[in-house]
Structures are given as structure tokens and as C-alpha cells.
Amino acid sequence: MNAMLETPELPAVFDGVKLAAVAAVLYVIVRCLNLKSPTAPPDLYFQDSGLSRFLLKSCPLLTKEYIPPLIWGKSGHIQTALYGKMGRVRSPHPYGHRKYITMSDGATSTFDLFEPLAEHCVGDDITMVICPGIANHSEKQYIRTFVDYAQKNGYRCAVLNHLGALPNIELTSPRMFTYGCTWEFGAMVNYIKKTYPQTQLVVVGFSLGGNIVCKYLGETQANQEKVLCCVSVCQGYSALRAQETFMQWDQCRRFYNFLMADNMKKIILSHRQALFGDHVKKPQSLEDTDLSRLYTATSLMQIDDNVMRKFHGYNSLKEYYEEESCMRYLHRIYVPLMLVNAADDPLVHESLLTIPKSLSEKRENVMFVLPLHGGHLGFFEGSVLFPEPLTWMDKLVVEYANAICQWERNKSQCSDTEQVEPELD
Numbered sequence: 091m092n093a094m095l096e097t098p099e100l101p102a103v104f105d106g107v108k109l110a111a112v113a114a115v116l117y118v119i120v121r122c123l124n125l126k127s128p129t130a131p132p133d134l135y136f137q138d139s140g141l142s143r144f145l146l147k148s149c150p151l152l153t154k155e156y157i158p159p160l161i162w163g164k165s166g167h168i169q170t171a172l173y174g175k176m177g178r179v180r181s182p183h184p185y186g187h188r189k190y191i192t193m194s195d196g197a198t199s200t201f202d203l204f205e206p207l208a209e210h211c212v213g214d215d216i217t218m219v220i221c222p223g224i225a226n227h228s229e230k231q232y233i234r235t236f237v238d239y240a241q242k243n244g245y246r247c248a249v250l251n252h253l254g255a256l257p258n259i260e261l262t263s264p265r266m267f268t269y270g271c272t273w274e275f276g277a278m279v280n281y282i283k284k285t286y287p288q289t290q291l292v293v294v295g296f297s298l299g300g301n302i303v304c305k306y307l308g309e310t311q312a313n314q315e316k317v318l319c320c321v322s323v324c325q326g327y328s329a330l331r332a333q334e335t336f337m338q339w340d341q342c343r344r345f346y347n348f349l350m351a352d353n354m355k356k357i358i359l360s361h362r363q364a365l366f367g368d369h370v371k372k373p374q375s376l377e378d379t380d381l382s383r384l385y386t387a388t389s390l391m392q393i394d395d396n397v398m399r400k401f402h403g404y405n406s407l408k409e410y411y412e413e414e415s416c417m418r419y420l421h422r423i424y425v426p427l428m429l430v431n432a433a434d435d436p437l438v439h440e441s442l443l444t445i446p447k448s449l450s451e452k453r454e455n456v457m458f459v460l461p462l463h464g465g466h467l468g469f470f471e472g473s474v475l476f477p478e479p480l481t482w483m484d485k486l487v488v489e490y491a492n493a494i495c496q497w498e499r500n501k502s503q504c505s506d507t508e509q510v511e512p513e514l515d
Contacts, residue, residue, distance in 0.1 A: 123161065123162055123164060123165050123168070124164040124165050124166075124434070124463075125164060127164045127462060127463070128462070129155045129156065129157050129158070129462070129463075130155055130156075130462055131152070131153050131154055131155055131156070131461075132152065132156060132459050132460055132461035132462075133433075133459075133460040133461075134146075134152060134457065134458070134459060134460075135446070135447050135450040135451065135457070135458040135460070136450050136456065136457040136458070137450070137451070137453070137454045139454045141426060141454065141455070141497060142454070142457060144493065144497055145457065145490070145493055145494075145497075148489075148492075148493035148496065148497075149486070149489045149490055149493050150489075151482065151485060151486045151489055152459065152486075156461045156462070156463065156464070156469070156471075156482050157471065158463045158464070158469075158470060158471065158472070159470055159471070159472035159473070159474065159475060159476070159477055160472075160473065160474045160475075161474055161475050162475075163463060163470055163471075163472065163477075164434075164462075164463050165434075165465075166341075166432065166434030166435055166436050166463065166464070166465040166466070166468075167341075167342065167436055167465065168465070168468075169432075169434075169463065169464055169465025169466070169468025169469070169470060170346075170435070170436055170437070170465035170466040170467070170468055172468060172470065172477070173232060173465065173466065173467045173468045174349075174466075176231070177230060177231025177232045177235075178231045178232050178234075178235040178479060178481070179476070179477055179478075179479050180479045181231040181232075181234050181235050181479065182234055182235060182238040182479075183234065184204050184234055184237045184238045184241060184247075185204070186202040186203055186204040186205075186228065186237075186247075186249075187202065187203050188200055188201075188202050188203075189201050189202070189203055189278075189281065191274075191277045191278070191281060192262075193263070193273060193274070193277065195263050195265065196262055196263040197253060197261070197262055197263040197265055197274075198259070198261075198262045198263075199250075199251075199253060199273075199274040199277055199278070200251045200256065200259055201228070201248050201249055201250045201251055201274075201278045201281075202228035202248070202249045202251065203246070203247070203248050204237050204241055204246065204247040204248075204249070205241070205246055206241055206244045206245055206246050207241040207242050207244075208241075208242055208243065208244045209244050210243070210244030210245065210495070211243070211244060211492050211495065211496070212492075212495045212496055212499045214290060214495065214499070215246070215286065215288050215289040215290070216244065216245050216246070216289065216290055216291075216292060216318070216491075216495060217245065217246040217247070217248060217282050217286060217289045217290070217291055217292070218240050218245045218246070218247045218248070218291075218292045218293075218294055218491070219248050219250075219275075219278060219279050219282060219291055219292070219293055219294070219303075220233070220236070220237070220247060220248065220249045220250065220294045220295075220296075220299070221250050221275050221294070221295040221296070221299030221300075221302050221303050222249065222250065222252065222296055222297075222299050223296045223297030223298050223299055223324075223467065224252075224297060224298040224350065224354075225252060225254075225255045225267075225353060225354060225357055226252060226255060226296075226297075226299075227249070227250075227251040227252060227255045227256050228249035228250075228251055229256070232296075232467060232481075233249055233296075235479060235480065235481070235484060236483075236484045236487070237249060239480060239484050239485075239488060240487075240488055243488050243492065245292070245488075245491070246286070246289065248278055248281075248282050250274060250275050250278050250299075252266075252267035252274075253265065253266045253267040253274055254266030254267055254357055254358075254361055255267065255357065257360065260361070260364060261361045261364035261365065262364070263364075264364060264365050264366075264370045264371065264401075265365075265401045266357070266358070266361060266365070266401070268398050268399075268401055268402065268414060269298060269301065269329055269394070269398070269410075269411070269414045269415075270301055270302060270305050270329075270413070270414025270415060270416065271302070271401075271402065271414070272302055272305055272306040272309065275302055275303065275306055276306055276313070279291065279306075279313070283315075283316060289316070290316055290317075290318050290495075290498075291316050291317045291318060292317075292318055292319055292320075292321070292491045292494070292495075293306075293307065293317055293319070293320040293321070294320075294321045294323075294487060295320075295321070295322050295323070295325065296323050296324065296467060297323070297324045297325055297466070297467060298325070299325075300322030300323055300324065300325030300416075300429075301322075301325045301326070301327070301329075301414075301415065301416045302416075303320060303322060304320065304322055304325070304416035304419060304420055304423065304427075305414070305415070305416040305419050307320055307419070307422075307423045307425070308416065308418075308419025308420060308421075308422035308423050309419060309422075311422075311424075314423070314424060314425050317425050318425065318426070318491075318494050318495060318498055319425055319426040319427065319428070319490070319491065319494040320423065320425060320426070320427045320428070321427075321428045321430070321487050321490060321491070322427070322428070322429050322430065323430045323431075323467065323483060323487070324430065324431055324432065324435060324437075324438065324466050324467050325416070325429075325431075325438075326437070326438045326439075326442050327415065327416065327417050327420075327442055327445040327446065328411075328415045328417040328442060328445060329410075329411035329414060329415045330408065330411040330412055330415060331441070331442060332438075332439065332442060333391050333407075333411065335439035335441065335442070336389070336390065336391065337389065337391070338439075341436040341439075342436060343436060343437065343439070344389075346436060346437055347389050347390055347391075348388055348389065350390055351387055351388060351389050351390045351392070351393055354390065354393050355384060355385075355387060355393065358384060358393070358397060359384070362381065365397075366380075366381050380396045380397055380400070383396040384396055384397055391407065394407060394410060394411075395407040398410070417445055420445075420449050420456075421449070421452075421453070423455070423456075424455060425455065426455050426457075426494050426497075427453075427455055427456045427457070428456075428457050428458075428459060428490050429446040429449075429450070429456065429457070429458045429459070430458075430459045430460075430483070430486065431443055431446070431458075431459075431460055432460070432461055432462075432463060432464030432465055432466070432468070432469070433460055433461065433462050433463070434462065434463055434464065434465060435464070435465055435466045436465065436466065437466045438466070443460065446458040459486070461482070464482070464483070467483070468481070469481040469482040469483035469484075470482075
């Protein structure tokens with residue numbers, strides 16, 4: 091009799107378990123996808139000046155909400171994973187010409203040149219010189235998407251192919267790209283200045299490329315000649331400070347470190363004959379045992395210590411990171427500089443963001459832009475699930491460049507007017 095009375099309660103218990111399981115799954119989804127995070131305009135750090143006021147008026151994206159795709163766009167991990175795996179959706183195929191430059195050490199540097207597809211908004215000849223992220227090149231989808239958009243806005247684009255990154259271009263010297271070597275980027279810029287003497291430059295760097303372009307501009311004042319502005323997106327500013335955070339498991343940073351190290355190993359080993367062959371005149375500090383250590387490396391720091399720093403003769407990893415980081419060069423940049431990072435970038439620890447914040451508080455030419463979402467080079471936009479081909483990042487860089495071009499045009503017109511008035515008097 092008691093058993094007959096208790097049996098109706100079992101379905102209710104099972105329903106409760108199911109409901110609790112569904113609630114738990116929903117809770118995990120909400121937390122993992124960060125669905126409760128609000129959308130907001132990016133945080134801006136700058137000094138009040140004529141330039142900053144003009145930029146706020148001329149660049150609506152700086153003051154408008156950045157709205158990522160509703161379902162997954164507020165997760166920095168998914169934004170980063172989509173960028174890393176897919177690049178962009180429906181990526182265009184801009185047509186360009188590949189240029190080859192022989193460096194002084196025998197290395198063959200390459201870059202791709204894309205002509206503008208429309209007249210620029212100020213009618214001037216403007217060239218964007220672009221440095222991609224780690225081990226990237228002009229054929230990557232996020233680069234193709236950005237170049238196509240820039241071309242349609244009247245920009246000529248020159249995109250550096252990192253030394254050793256293109257699978258069909260063999261190394262012609264025992265050296266490949268490193269974290270902060272500016273030789274190849276400088277050679278590309280000098281080619282553009284010589285070939286197009288009337289052009290003005292907009293310098294753009296993504297991730298590792300951001301470090302390279304900022305270091306290049308700060309190395310000497312001459313490197314800033316004919317440069318209108320510089321934009322750096324998602325860089326970490328200091329490799330020395332970043333190395334500690336890359337070994338931590340929070341935000342899965344150690345896992346990303348392993349994946350990037352694995353990719354770097356594949357690239358280095360694809361060039362092992364050029365780098366480690368018996369016929370190669372290797373750097374004195376580079377030994378055959380370094381190749382065996384490379385096979386077992388599980389982090390970028392191990393690869394940098396055993397191989398990369400030795401391409402340029404650094405005595406230690408600390409010296410390599412200190413010398414190759416742009417942090418010590420940023421204060422020497424005098425052209426307008428926009429630094430962009432995402433607050434949810436899983437690769438760039440929040441402690442590193444004090445560097446651009448501090449710089450923007452001291453320099454009138456610097457603006458630091460920090461949206462809540464975007465991940466690492468993601469910045470996808472879209473309504474619910476599917477992202478748009480063009481990202482917030484692509485539009486912001488071009489919008490900022492257009493505003494700077496207009497700012498410089500207004501300045502030159504004002505100076506011309508001031509010169510005419512004394513002549514009339």
C-alpha cells in the first residue's frame with residue numbers, strides 16, 4: 091500500500107533533476123558566452139586637444155556602441171578562435187603584385203602591393219603600410235578583408251609577408267622573422283617612399299605587427315617622415331612582462347601559448363635546411379642541439395630562447411625581449427598614434443594595458459581605445475549568430491585614417507591662408 095502511494099512521486103523527482111540539469115547547462119552557457127555582459131562604446135584614454143576633439147567628431151565608431159553577435163560575440167575566446175581558425179567570413183580576394191627585396195644579409199623579403207580602387211576622400215595619394223600578426227602574411231583572410239576595404243576607400247596598400255611565413259617562399263639566409271625585427275618592414279617602407287615620392291603613409295600593425303611598426307617609428311625620427319599616423323591593434327607592448335602571463339592558465343593563456351608555439355615549430359622546421367643545414371653559415375650561438383630542443387618546446391618562450399634570439403645574437407631571453415619590444419620606443423613617436431586593444435583579449439593580460447593608458451595620459455598625439463569585447467583580432471559584428479564580413483576593427487582603422495588625412499588637409503589649408511594674408515597686407 092505504501093509502495094503504491096510513493097510511486098507517483100518518482101516522476102516529479104526525475105523532472106526536478108532534469109530541470110536542475112537544464113538550469114546548470116544554461117548557467118554554464120551564460121557564463122561561458124558572457125551573455126550578461128553589456129554592450130557599450132569603447133573606453134577612450136586621451137588628452138584634451140584640438141586633435142582629440144576633431145577625432146571624436148569625425149570618428150563615430152569611437153563614441154558608438156560596439157555590438158558583437160548576440161549569441162557568441164561577447165566571448166573573447168570565441169572571437170579569438172574564429173579569427174584564428176576562420177579569419178573572416180566571405181573574405182574577398184584583392185589583386186596585388188608581389189615585390190621582392192634582397193636584404194644586406196642575403197635574406198629575401200617580400201611584400202604585396204595593392205593599388206587603390208577609388209579616389210581618396212581628400213584626393214591625395216595615401217599608402218597604408220601594413221604589418222600582419224605573428225607568422226602571418228598578405229594571404230591571410232583578415233588581411234585580405236582589410237586590404238579590400240582600404241582599397242575601396244582610396245588607399246594603396248603594401249602588406250609585409252613575414253620572413254619565412256609564406257610556405258612557397260624559401261629562406262635565402264639563416265634567419266626568419268622575430269618579435270621586433272624592423273629590417274624587412276623598413277625596407278618595404280623605403281621602397282614605397284622611393285617608388286611613390288608624392289605619397290603619404292598610414293602605418294598599420296596587427297598584434298605582433300603592432301609591436302614592429304611602433305618600434306620602427308620610434309627607432310629614429312627619420313622613420314616618421316611622410317607618416318600621417320600609426321594604428322596598432324591588439325599588441326602586448328612588452329614581451330618581457332607578457333612572458334610571465336603567457337605561462338598562466340587563467341583565460342586559457344597557457345593553452346594559447348602552446349598552440350602558437352606548435353605553429354611556430356612547424357614554420358621553423360619547414361625551413362630547417364636553410365636554418366640548420368650543414369652548408370649554412372649559422373649564427374655562432376646557434377647550435378645543432380637547439381634543433382633538438384625545438385622539437386620538445388611547448389611554449390613561445392622556449393622557442394625564443396633556443397632559436398629566435400640567436401638570429402640576432404642576443405645573449406639572453408631577457409635581453410632579447412627588452413630590445414625587441416616597442417615599449418621603450420613609444421615615447422619617441424610624434425605622429426598621431428591610435429592604440430587599440432580589447433578588454434576580453436585572452437592573449438593580452440590586463441596588466442599590460444597600463445602601458446598604453448599611461449602613455450595616453452602623457453602624450454597628446456596618443457589615443458588608447460579599449461572596447462569591452464572583440465577578443466584577439468576578432469571584433470566581429472552581426473545581429474544574432476552569423477558575423478558580417480567586415481569587422482568593427484576594419485572600419486575603425488579606415489575611419490581613423492580618413493579623419494587624420496582630413497585633419498592634415500585642414501591644417502595645410504589654414505597655413506596657406508595665413509601665408510596669403512601677410513602678402514595681401
